[in-house]
Amino acid sequence: MGPDRQLRPATQSDVAREVGVSRTLVSFAFRDAPGVSDETKQAIFDAAKRLGYRPNAAAADLARKHRSAVGLYLMDIHNEVYADILSGVRMSLPQARNRLILSVSQPIDGVDPGAVDSLIEARVGIIIAATLLDPDERVRELAQIVPIVSVARPVPGVDSVYSDDDAGARAATEHLLSLGHTRIAHLGGPDYDGHTVRRRSYEKTMRDAGMVPWTVPADDFTQDAGQRAAAELLDSVDRPTAIFTHNDLFALAAREAAYARGLAIPGDLSLVGYDNSRTGRLHGIDLTSVDLHAVELGSVAGAVAMDRLNNPDAPIADERLTPELVVRSSTAPAPM
Amino acid sequence: MGPDRQLRPATQSDVAREVGVSRTLVSFAFRDAPGVSDETKQAIFDAAKRLGYRPNAAAADLARKHRSAVGLYLMDIHNEVYADILSGVRMSLPQARNRLILSVSQPIDGVDPGAVDSLIEARVGIIIAATLLDPDERVRELAQIVPIVSVARPVPGVDSVYSDDDAGARAATEHLLSLGHTRIAHLGGPDYDGHTVRRRSYEKTMRDAGMVPWTVPADDFTQDAGQRAAAELLDSVDRPTAIFTHNDLFALAAREAAYARGLAIPGDLSLVGYDNSRTGRLHGIDLTSVDLHAVELGSVAGAVAMDRLNNPDAPIADERLTPELVVRSSTAPAPM
DNA sequence: ATGAAAGCGCTAACAG
DNA sequence: CTGTTAGCGCTTTCAT
Numbered sequence A, B: 001m002g003p004d005r006q007l008r009p010a011t012q013s014d015v016a017r018e019v020g021v022s023r024t025l026v027s028f029a030f031r032d033a034p035g036v037s038d039e040t041k042q043a044i045f046d047a048a049k050r051l052g053y054r055p056n057a058a059a060a061d062l063a064r065k066h067r068s069a070v071g072l073y074l075m076d077i078h079n080e081v082y083a084d085i086l087s088g089v090r091m092s093l094p095q096a097r098n099r100l101i102l103s104v105s106q107p108i109d110g111v112d113p114g115a116v117d118s119l120i121e122a123r124v125g126i127i128i129a130a131t132l133l134d135p136d137e138r139v140r141e142l143a144q145i146v147p148i149v150s151v152a153r154p155v156p157g158v159d160s161v162y163s164d165d166d167a168g169a170r171a172a173t174e175h176l177l178s179l180g181h182t183r184i185a186h187l188g189g190p191d192y193d194g195h196t197v198r199r200r201s202y203e204k205t206m207r208d209a210g211m212v213p214w215t216v217p218a219d220d221f222t223q224d225a226g227q228r229a230a231a232e233l234l235d236s237v238d239r240p241t242a243i244f245t246h247n248d249l250f251a252l253a254a255r256e257a258a259y260a261r262g263l264a265i266p267g268d269l270s271l272v273g274y275d276n277s278r279t280g281r282l283h284g285i286d287l288t289s290v291d292l293h294a295v296e297l298g299s300v301a302g303a304v305a306m307d308r309l310n311n312p313d314a315p316i317a318d319e320r321l322t323p324e325l326v327v328r329s330s331t332a333p334a335p336m
Numbered sequence C: 001a002t003g004a005a006a007g008c009g010c011t012a013a014c015a016g
Numbered sequence D: 001c002t003g004t005t006a007g008c009g010c011t012t013t014c015a016t
Helices: A012-019 A023-030 A038-051 A057-064 A080-092 A113-121 A136-145 A165-178 A197-208 A223-234 A248-260 A294-310 B012-019 B023-030 B038-051 B057-064 B080-092 B113-121 B136-145 B165-178 B197-208 B223-234 B248-260 B294-310
Strands: A070-074 A100-104 A126-130 A148-151 A159-163 A184-188 A215-217 A242-245 A270-274 A288-291 A318-321 A324-326 B070-074 B100-104 B126-130 B148-151 B159-163 B184-188 B215-217 B242-245 B270-274 B288-291 B318-321 B324-326
Touching (some): A012 A023, A012 A038, A023 A038, A080 A100, A113 A126, A113 A136, A136 A148, A148 A294, A159 A165, A159 A294, A165 A184, A165 A288, A165 A324, A184 A197, A184 A223, A197 A215, A215 A223, A223 A242, A242 A248, B012 B023, B023 B038, B070 B080, B080 B100, B080 B126, B100 B113, B113 B126, B113 B136, B126 B294, B148 B294, B159 B165, B159 B294, B165 B197, B184 B223, B223 B242, B223 B248, B242 B248, B248 B270, B294 B318
Parallel strands (some): A159 A318, A184 A242, A270 A288, B126 B148, B148 B159, B270 B288
16 A cells, blocks of 8 residues: 555645635735734634645745745765855855755766756756856856856856865965975866866966976766876876875875875875865875865855845856865975 | 846747747647647747747646656765765656755754755655654654655655665674674764664674673764764773774764874774765775665665656555675774 | 637735 | 735647
């Protein structure tokens, strides 16, 4: 036998009929709009409870011609950063607005247009997007359909809340340079719009220091892709003595690749990640990394989203937070 | 200046007017129902594109008196296991059904009734819930309102897809016993319905071996709570030589607490986690752990959800997967 | 192959 | 304080 279930969920009309009032009163009572006597209200709530009535948020939105849900797109839920962003967003969203619709991509999906489309078709009022893979131009197009707040990636012409990747990557690279490294490689992400700031900053910093940059991009944002790129780096004839990776996930992949080859960290290889993830902070991992303050990114994005909702014509937001290099013991002076 | 936005999203009527046909045809065309000529269809799609028309999924559901979205509740997105479950669910859901509405709790929230309520009010057709914190009875009540598939926690009377925690915890405990440990403690989770199987299995296994069980429960599922419980264990006069934790998150917390006290793993302390997370597999962490096959749990849950949707009267599902102890170097024979 | 009309559950004027 | 009415965007008989 299957579980027994109510045949038809109760509606406002059912409650109204039960109490002997009109639907309007029920509607008012549930949004405690003024103009319903306390007794009536009480009677309505009682009946609602008895009937198991639940408001239908979708129908309400439809009638109100106004979308109350906020959509959140996360590129890769397996990456701590995105979980942190989610936490931040949740923190800054008013309690009442608990209609947070999530759309999560798989990093391997590539451009994954469906993810945002599903949010649009769910008629969310605004989309907070943590690193869409689409080109800037496409993001701007989408933003014409529904307001978008781009998180952790600046998109010109679209509300953006991000960290200063240029400064972060420069600090990381300069840290390795100051340790005397010369063969410093960069394990980068795939070459998408808005995802190359760290790489370019690394390359510029290297050139400014009179060094030749050496970037190997991963095919996608998975750990496997990171490991493949790391292998290419570590198996090359002139192996780098230091690697700066696009994120901690890649740094950990490189770390595994290094140990698999019998290389010690930081003895044979210095490693700098990006994200300052919990994993990197563990004893024995002690990963030097750039903290982009993901939780704060999320909470600021939530605030910006609320602003945009309340004021569609406000100037476009451009919030750039300052990252912070956290030095641990995965980096050491270059070997003689 | 704010971004310019369409004033009013295009509707089926707009498209119909543009083409010069009735709304019905547009509706049919978009669900490619039979009975629309190819030319008309083409004309409709062209016009839709021109107008930027997007179907309104919520309105469609309303009219169809049938809910197409599936809701997914995850207790703690910061725990890899839940991210894996999400991946599994996504894998097993038909492409068409990309309306996955997520509700994520914070582990600290406690019972967090809002999380499921928001899913219900979003009118999802079914809820896949990865470890609700509510009592069994309450889950059964909720399941009367909307079908629920409980993941990673069996709830009698409700579709459940879970791992055999009893067997997993027994294997973990027996592994430590076989290494000669006698002071084996358990760092458990908080005492919620359906979350105590591992603890009870540990306690029974200990008693069966003639040992006295020693459980310290964490206050909640956060890393901090794990660390506090670990501290209590490690600072006690008769410090355990081995700890079996409720999950990997707690194991890592215990690991940090141990190192902070100058204890070596596995020299001074053997550690067994639960989840076989990526982090635990890292070089230098090498955590012995029980794998509950979270991705598979998710994909089976997705399949069960589809079955339930197609056949509301089918017998209640009870899918129990078999976990697997993965031995690594965080465990060693008990010191003399 | 196409259209008219009713209704899904709810909100929002407008009356009383 | 309470009720009536007209939609919101879409699906779905039932006609034509």
